[in-house]
Amino acid sequence: MKKITSLFLLLSFQEVSFSQAPHVQSDSAMIASIYNEVMLNGECYENLRYLCKSIGHRLAGSESAQKAIDWGKSTLELSAADHVFLMPVEVPHWTRGTFEYGGYTLSGNPREVALTALGGSVGTDGKRITAEVVEVKTFDELKALGADEVKGKIVFFNKPLDATLINTGAAYGGGYPIRGQGPSEAAKLGAVACLIRSLTLADDNYPHTGATNYEEGVKRIPAAALSAVAARQLSQDLKNNPHLQFNLQLSCEAFERTMQANVIAEIRGTEFPNEYITVGGHLDSWDIGEGAHDDGTGIVQSIEMIRTLKAIGYKPKRTIRAVLFINEEFGNDGGETYARVCKETGLVHIGALESDGGGFTPVGFNCDISDTQYERVQSWLPLLEPYNLFRFRRGGSGVDIRPLKDDRIALFGLNVDGQRYFDYHHTNNDRFENVNKRELELGAAAMTALVYLMDSIGFN
Amino acid sequence: MKKITSLFLLLSFQEVSFSQAPHVQSDSAMIASIYNEVMLNGECYENLRYLCKSIGHRLAGSESAQKAIDWGKSTLELSAADHVFLMPVEVPHWTRGTFEYGGYTLSGNPREVALTALGGSVGTDGKRITAEVVEVKTFDELKALGADEVKGKIVFFNKPLDATLINTGAAYGGGYPIRGQGPSEAAKLGAVACLIRSLTLADDNYPHTGATNYEEGVKRIPAAALSAVAARQLSQDLKNNPHLQFNLQLSCEAFERTMQANVIAEIRGTEFPNEYITVGGHLDSWDIGEGAHDDGTGIVQSIEMIRTLKAIGYKPKRTIRAVLFINEEFGNDGGETYARVCKETGLVHIGALESDGGGFTPVGFNCDISDTQYERVQSWLPLLEPYNLFRFRRGGSGVDIRPLKDDRIALFGLNVDGQRYFDYHHTNNDRFENVNKRELELGAAAMTALVYLMDSIGFN
Numbered sequence: 028m029k030k031i032t033s034l035f036l037l038l039s040f041q042e043v044s045f046s047q048a049p050h051v052q053s054d055s056a057m058i059a060s061i062y063n064e065v066m067l068n069g070e071c072y073e074n075l076r077y078l079c080k081s082i083g084h085r086l087a088g089s090e091s092a093q094k095a096i097d098w099g100k101s102t103l104e105l106s107a108a109d110h111v112f113l114m115p116v117e118v119p120h121w122t123r124g125t126f127e128y129g130g131y132t133l134s135g136n137p138r139e140v141a142l143t144a145l146g147g148s149v150g151t152d153g154k155r156i157t158a159e160v161v162e163v164k165t166f167d168e169l170k171a172l173g174a175d176e177v178k179g180k181i182v183f184f185n186k187p188l189d190a191t192l193i194n195t196g197a198a199y200g201g202g203y204p205i206r207g208q209g210p211s212e213a214a215k216l217g218a219v220a221c222l223i224r225s226l227t228l229a230d231d232n233y234p235h236t237g238a239t240n241y242e243e244g245v246k247r248i249p250a251a252a253l254s255a256v257a258a259r260q261l262s263q264d265l266k267n268n269p270h271l272q273f274n275l276q277l278s279c280e281a282f283e284r285t286m287q288a289n290v291i292a293e294i295r296g297t298e299f300p301n302e303y304i305t306v307g308g309h310l311d312s313w314d315i316g317e318g319a320h321d322d323g324t325g326i327v328q329s330i331e332m333i334r335t336l337k338a339i340g341y342k343p344k345r346t347i348r349a350v351l352f353i354n355e356e357f358g359n360d361g362g363e364t365y366a367r368v369c370k371e372t373g374l375v376h377i378g379a380l381e382s383d384g385g386g387f388t389p390v391g392f393n394c395d396i397s398d399t400q401y402e403r404v405q406s407w408l409p410l411l412e413p414y415n416l417f418r419f420r421r422g423g424s425g426v427d428i429r430p431l432k433d434d435r436i437a438l439f440g441l442n443v444d445g446q447r448y449f450d451y452h453h454t455n456n457d458r459f460e461n462v463n464k465r466e467l468e469l470g471a472a473a474m475t476a477l478v479y480l481m482d483s484i485g486f487n
Numbered sequence: 488m489k490k491i492t493s494l495f496l497l498l499s500f501q502e503v504s505f506s507q508a509p510h511v512q513s514d515s516a517m518i519a520s521i522y523n524e525v526m527l528n529g530e531c532y533e534n535l536r537y538l539c540k541s542i543g544h545r546l547a548g549s550e551s552a553q554k555a556i557d558w559g560k561s562t563l564e565l566s567a568a569d570h571v572f573l574m575p576v577e578v579p580h581w582t583r584g585t586f587e588y589g590g591y592t593l594s595g596n597p598r599e600v601a602l603t604a605l606g607g608s609v610g611t612d613g614k615r616i617t618a619e620v621v622e623v624k625t626f627d628e629l630k631a632l633g634a635d636e637v638k639g640k641i642v643f644f645n646k647p648l649d650a651t652l653i654n655t656g657a658a659y660g661g662g663y664p665i666r667g668q669g670p671s672e673a674a675k676l677g678a679v680a681c682l683i684r685s686l687t688l689a690d691d692n693y694p695h696t697g698a699t700n701y702e703e704g705v706k707r708i709p710a711a712a713l714s715a716v717a718a719r720q721l722s723q724d725l726k727n728n729p730h731l732q733f734n735l736q737l738s739c740e741a742f743e744r745t746m747q748a749n750v751i752a753e754i755r756g757t758e759f760p761n762e763y764i765t766v767g768g769h770l771d772s773w774d775i776g777e778g779a780h781d782d783g784t785g786i787v788q789s790i791e792m793i794r795t796l797k798a799i800g801y802k803p804k805r806t807i808r809a810v811l812f813i814n815e816e817f818g819n820d821g822g823e824t825y826a827r828v829c830k831e832t833g834l835v836h837i838g839a840l841e842s843d844g845g846g847f848t849p850v851g852f853n854c855d856i857s858d859t860q861y862e863r864v865q866s867w868l869p870l871l872e873p874y875n876l877f878r879f880r881r882g883g884s885g886v887d888i889r890p891l892k893d894d895r896i897a898l899f900g901l902n903v904d905g906q907r908y909f910d911y912h913h914t915n916n917d918r919f920e921n922v923n924k925r926e927l928e929l930g931a932a933a934m935t936a937l938v939y940l941m942d943s944i945g946f947n
Contacts, residue, residue, distance in 0.1 A: 066650045190526045193874050193929070228925060388904045390850065390875070414653050415850070415904075417877035444848045444875075444904050446925045465688060465906045469653070 054410055054483070057341070058476045062414060064335050065472040071331040072464045074102060075324060075386070079317035079459035086314040087354030088120030088285050095310050099290040099326065099351045106334040108292035108349070116364045118354040120285045121147055123236075123314055124278025128155070129222075129251060131273045133264050140261065141232045141254040142222070142275075143315060145206060145239040146357055148250045150279040151220075156181070156249065158219050160273045162265055166204075166212055178217030181273050183265075184209050185224045185258050188449070195228055195445045196384070196423075199452075202226040210250040211242035220275050221250040224258035226449065232256045233454040236313050238357050249277050289361045290351040292333055296482075298344040303369075304481050305348045305379040306332050306474060309355030309427055316457035320448060323459075324386025324467055326351050328441075331471035332478055343482045345377060352427040355383070359426055366430030375435070378481040380474055381425025382441040385448040386467040391418035392477060393440040395429075400437045400486050407480050416473055418442070437486055439477060441470055514870055514943070517801070518936045522874060524795050525932040531791040532924045534562060535784060535846070539777035539919035546774040547814030547821075548580030548745050555770050559750040559786065559811045566794040568752035568809070576824045578814040580745045581607055583774055584738025588615070589682075589711060591733045593724050600721065601692045601714040602682070603775060605666060605699040606817055608710045610739040616641070616680050616709065620733045622725055626664075626672055638677030641733050643725075644669050645684045645718050648909070655688055655905045656844070656883075659912075662686040670710040671702035680735050681710040684718035686909065692716045693914040696773050698817050709737050749821045750811040752793055756942075758804040763829075764941055765808045765839040766792050766934060767887055769815030776917035780908060783919075784846025784927055786811050788901075791931035792938055803942045805837060812887040815843070819886055826890030835895070838941040840934055841885025842901040845908040846927040851878035852937060853900040855889075860897045860946050867940050876933055878902070897946060899937060901930055 065071075078095065085092040096113070103111045129140040144150075161177055163169045164186040169177070184205045188198040203226065210221040225235035232254040241247045253261065264271060290310065296302065308325020312318020329349040336347065352361030369376065380392075391411075394404065404419045424438035432438060443466075451457040525531075538555065545552040556573070563571045589600040604610075621637055623629045624646040629637070644665045648658040663686065670681040685695035692714045701707045713721060724731060750770065756762065768785020772778020789809040796807065812821030829836065840852075851871075854864065864879045884898035892898060903926075911917040 062653070063651050190925075191523050193522070195925075230924075388848075388906050390877070417850070446848050446929065447923050450923070463907050463910070464690075465650075465655075469906065 054480070057479055058410055060339050061335055061475045061479060062472045064339050065331060065468050065475065068338065069331060069468045069471065070334060071327040071471050072467055074327040074330060075319065075462060075467065076459055078323045078326065079319050084312050084314050084316055084318050085310065087118040087287060087311040087357055087360070089314065092287055092311055092353065096288055096290055096353065099310055102330055103290060103292035103333065103349060106292065106330055107337040108333050109295045111290070111292045113288035114291055114365065114368060115286055115288050116353050116360050117284050118287050118360050119357055120282040121357070122280050124150065124280055126276065126278040127251070128274065128276040129253070131264070131271050133268060133271060138264070140257045141234050142251045142257065143234040143236050144277045144279050145210070145250040145252060146236050146313065147239050147241070148277060148279050149247045150277045151249050151275060155274050155276045156220050157272050157274050159270055160261070160265060162262060169212060169216065174216045177213065180218055181220045181222060181275065182213035182218040183222045183261065185262050187224065188226060188228050190228060195449050198228060199226055199449055206237055206252070207240045208242070210239050210248055211245045214246045214248045218248060220248050223250070223252050225252045225254055227255055227452070229450040230255050233456050235453040236315060237453045249275060251275065251277060287353045289353055289365055291348055293346055293348045294333065294336060294343055296344050296346040297342050300346050301375060302345040303348060303374055303376045304345055304478055305350050305376060305428065305431070306478055307350035307352055307427055308382045309353070309361065310351040311354050311356055313356055313453045315455045317459055319457050319459050319462050320385035320451050321453065321457055322355065322383045324462060324470065325382035328382050328386070328467070328471040328474055332475045335471070335475045341479065345482050347478060347482065355427050362427035362430050369431065376431055377435065377486060378437040378439065379428040379431050380439040380441070380477055381428045382470060382474060383425050383427070384441060384443045384445050386462045386470055387443040387445060387447065388466045389416060389441055389443050389470045389473040391416050391420060391442045393423045393442045394419050394421055395424045395432065395438040403486055410480070411476065414469070414473065414476070437481070441474055443470060514940070517939055518870055520799050521795055521935045521939060522932045524799050525791060525928050525935065528798065529791060529928045529931065530794060531787040531931050532927055534787040534790060535779065535922060535927065536919055538783045538787065539779050544772050544774050544776055544778050545770065547578040547747060547771040547817055549774065552747055552771055552813065556748050556750055556813065559770055562790055563750060563752035563793065563809060566752065566790055567797040568793050569755045571750070571752040573748035574751055574825065574828060575746055575748050576813050576820050577744050578747050578820050579817055580742040581817070582740050584610065584740055586736065586738040587711070588734065588736040589713070591724070591731050593728060593731060598724070600717045601694050602711045602717065603694040603696050604737045604739050605670070605710040605712060606696055606773065607699050607701070608737060608739050609707045610737045611709050611735060615734050615736045617732050617734050618679050619730055620721070620725060622722060629672060629676065634676045637673065640678055641680045641682060641735065642673035642678040643682040643721065645722050647684065648686060648688050650688060655909050658688060659686055659909055666697050666712070667700045668702070670699050670708055671705045674706045674708045678708060680708050683710070683712050685712045685714055687715055687912070689910040690715050693916050695913040696775060697913045709735060711735065711737060747813045749813055749825055751808055753806055753808045754793065754796060754803055756804050756806040757802050760806050761835060762805040763808060763834055763836045764805055764938055765810050765836060765888065765891070766938055767810035767812055768842045769813070769821065769887055770811040771814050771816055773816055773913045775915045777919055779917050779919050779922050780845035780911050781913065781917055782815070782843045784922060784930065785842035788842050788846070788927070788931040788934055792935045795931070795935045796938070801939065805942050807938060807942065815887050822887035822890050829891065836891055837895065837946060838897040838899065839888040839891050840899040840901070840937060841888045842930060842934060843885050843887065844901060844903045844905050846922045846930055847903040847905060847907065848926045849876060849901055849903050849930045849933040851876050851880060851902045853883045853902045854879050854881055855884045855892065855898040863946055870940070871936065874929070874933065874936070897941070901934055903930060
C-alpha cells in the first residue's frame with residue numbers, strides 16, 4: 028500500500044509538473060521570440076526617425092498633425108494589421124505664432140530671456156506688455172501678497188521641482204498645478220501676465236511649454252514658461268532691482284475647433300473576437316521640438332507591437348488594437364472620444380496599455396487593476412524578470428486609456444526609467460537624437476510581451 | 488489565566504515590535520537623508536565636469552593620469568576624509584601616438600576608414616602596411632582558412648555583438664575574446680595586421696579601443712578597431728572587390744613601465760576600525776574621449792560617498808575607504824596591488840563595492856557573496872526598493888575589487904541600466920555631456936546607502 032501511495036503521489040506530481048511546464052515553457056519561448064523579433068528586425072526606430080524628421084512636431088489641429096495621421100494609417104497598413112481605420116475626433120486649434128519675446132534691461136544692458144508661451148495662452152495683441160515683476164513660489168504666497176501688490180504686474184512663479192523625489196513624474200506632478208492654474212490665480216489679483224519656471228529637473232536654457240487651463244469667468248492673461256537658467260537669472264536680477272520692467276510679447280492665437288482623427292489598427296481575435304485589448308500612445312505633440320519622447324516613442328512602439336505579433340505569426344485569441352490617439356496634450360479629446368465610441372458600440376475591453384513616459388528602458392508596468400488581476404499579473408513576473416522587468420506598480424496607467432476605466436478592464440502603463448524624461452519634455456530638445464534605439468525597442472518588446480500574456484492567459 | 492496570557496502575548500509582541508521598528512525606521516531615515524544630501528547638495532556632477540573637461544582622458548602611465556591622481560587626492564581631502572594617501576602602483580606606459588590611418592581605394596575612389604589602434608598594439612614603424620583583407624567572423628572560420636589563405640594579409644574580424652542579449656555586458660563579453668586574442672590568432676597564420684569590428688551595439692562611426700593581449704611567443708602585429716559603420720562598409724566593398732588593398736598606419740609606441748598610484752581616502756571606524764569597507768572605481772581611462780562613463784562616474788561617486796557620509800554626520804562603525812584605482816584598463820595593476828598590500832598588512836575587509844558600469848540609473852547591485860550574506864542583503868531590499876533598487880543579482884562585482892576575494896568579504900558592483908554603456912565605451916564620444924546629473928547622483932546615493940547598511944548592520 029505504501030508503495031502504491033508513493034507511486035500515486037509521484038504520478039500526481041508528475042502530472043502537475045507536465046500540465047504546467049509546457050505552458051510556462053511556451054509562454055517563455057513566445058516572449059523570447061517577441062524580444063528577438065524586435066531587437067533584430069525592429070522597425071520602430073526608423074519609424075520614429077521618419078515621424079520626427081520628416082513630419083516633426085504635430086500639435087493637434089495643425090497641418091502636421093494631419094500629416095502624422097496619414098502617416099500613421101499607412102504605416103499601420105504596412106504592419107499587416109487586419110483592419111486600419113480612422114475615428115473622427117474634434118480637437119482644438121491653437122497656434123503659438125511666429126514671434127515670442129521676453130526680456131528686460133538691467134543697468135543699461137538688455138537681457139533677452141529664454142521663454143515660450145504656455146499652450147492655450149492668449150497673445151499680447153501685437154503689442155509688448157511692459158510691467159514690473161512680482162516673484163512668488165506658491166499660490167499661498169501669491170494670495171498673501173493680495174491685489175495691492177499684484178495689480179498691473181507680471182506674476183512670476185519660481186519654484187523648482189522637488190529633486191529629492193526619486194520618481195520624476197511625482198516631481199512633475201508637484202509643479203503641475205502652477206502651470207495649469209497659475210495664470211488664472213494671478214489674473215484674479217489683477218496681474219497683466221504670468222511667467223512660470225519651466226517644469227523641469229534639468230538646469231539648462233530650454234523653456235518647457237505645456238497646457239495651461241484658464242478658469243471660466245477669469246480674465247485670460249498671457250502666460251509663458253522661462254527656462255531654468257532664465258528663471259534663476261531673473262530671480263537674481265529682481266533682488267538687485269525689484270522694479271525692473273519686464274517686456275513680454277506673444278503672438279498666440281486660438282481658432283475654431285476642427286476635426287482630426289484617432290488612427291486604429293486591429294488584429295482580429297480567433298477565439299474571442301469581441302474581447303478587445305487596446306495599446307496606444309498619442310500622435311499629437313507640442314509644437315516645439317519633434318515630440319520624440321512625448322510621445323513619438325509610444326506611437327512607434329504601439330505600431331511595432333502589431334508588426335511583431337504578425338511577424339512571429341501569432342494568432343491572438345482576442346482582438347488586439349493599436350490606437351494612435353489624437354490630442355492628448357490639450358484636452359484628451361482622442362482618449363475621451365475613443366472611450367465614448369467604445370461604450371456606445373458596446374465594445375468590451377479586457378485590457379489596455381499605454382506608453383507615454385518616453386522611450387527609455389522599461390522597468391515594469393504601472394497598473395490600475397483589481398486585486399484579482401494584480402494577483403494574476405504578479406504570477407507573470409518570473410516570465411518578465413529575465414528582461415529586466417521588475418515590477419507591476421499599482422497606481423496610474425495613462426491619460427489616453429483612463430477614460431476606458433470600468434469594472435472589468437485592466438489598465439497598464441509602460442513604466443520606464445524616467446530620470447531624463449523631464450529634461451526633454453515639451454521642449455525644442457525633445458528630438459529623435461535623444462532616443463536610444465535599444466531602450467526604445469526594449470519598451471516595444473515589453474509592451475508586446477504584456478499583450479501576449481493578457482491575450483493568451485487573460486484575467487478569467 | 489487566559490487574560491494574563493493575552494496580556495503577556497501582547498507585551499511580547501510589542502517588545503518585538505519596539506525592538507525592530509526603531510531600527511528599521513532609523514535605517515530608512517538614514518537612507519532618506521543620504522539620498523536627500525546627494526540629490527540636493529551633490530558635488531559629483533561638478534567633480535565629473537572638472538575631471539572630464541580640465542583633465543580629460545588619462546591613460547595609466549600618462550601625464551594626465553598623474554594630474555588625475557593629484558586632483559583625486561586634493562578632492563578627497565576637500566571631502567573631509569580623515570586620512571588621504573597614495574599607494575604606489577607600477578603601470579605600463581603605452582602611447583597611441585599622433586597618427587592613425589586606415590583606408591583603401593575602390594574603383595579609383597579613396598575611402599578613409601574610421602579606426603583606432605587597440606590598446607597595446609604595436610605600431611607600423613612609420614610605414615604604411617598595404618595588404619589584401621580576409622574577412623572572418625570567428626576563430627573557427629579563421630582556422631578553417633589556414634595559413635595559405637591568411638599569410639601576408641590583414642585579418643578582419645567582423646562579428647556584431649548579439650543584440651538579442653538584454654544585458655549589454657553579456658553581449659560585450661561575447662565579443663571580448665576577439666579583441667583580446669584576435670591579433671595573435673591572426674599572427675599565428677601569418678597575417679600582417681588585424682582589424683576588428685568595434686565591440687559596440689550602436690550603429691555609428693565611432694571606433695572603440697580597448698586592450699588587446701598579445702600571446703607570448705607569437706609575433707606582435709598591428710591591430711585596430713573599425714567603427715560599426717566602417718566595418719559594414721568594408722565588408723560590402725570586399726564583396727565587390729575581394730582583392731582591395733587596405734592601407735594601415737599606426738604610430739603606437741610602448742615605453743618602460745612607470746610608477747603611479749592608487750588614491751585612498753578613509754573615514755576611521757568608531758567601533759571596529761580594523762574592519763574595512765572599500766568603495767571604488769578606476770581613475771585611469773582610455774586615451775580617447777574623456778573617460779566619462781568609463782570610469783569617471785565611478786570615481787566621482789566614490790568620492791561623493793565619503794563626502795555624503797561626512798556631510799550627514801554619520802560616524803561609521805567600520806573604516807570606510809574610497810579607492811581611486813589606477814590602471815584598470817590595461818592590466819588591473821591598481822586592483823592587484825591594492826589586494827596584495829591589504830593582504831601583506833593583514834588588513835581585513837568585510838565588504839567592497841565598485842562602480843564601473845557607467846553613470847546610468849542604478850537598478851540594484853551585482854554581488855559575489857556567500858549564501859548567508861545573500862540572505863542578509865535580500866532582507867535589505869525593502870529599504871532600497873523605494874529608490875527603485877530592485878535586486879541583488881548574483882555573479883560579478885568589479886575588476887578592481889575582485890583580487891580582494893576571500894572567504895569573508897562581500898563583493899558588490901553597482902548594477903545600472905547599461906543599455907547605452909557600450910555606445911560610449913572606449914570611444915571619443917565617452918564625454919561629460921553624455922552623463923545625466925540625476926542618473927549619476929542616484930548611483931552615488933545607492934552606493935552610499937549600501938555602504939551604510941554594510942557598516943551599520945554588517946554580515947555577522
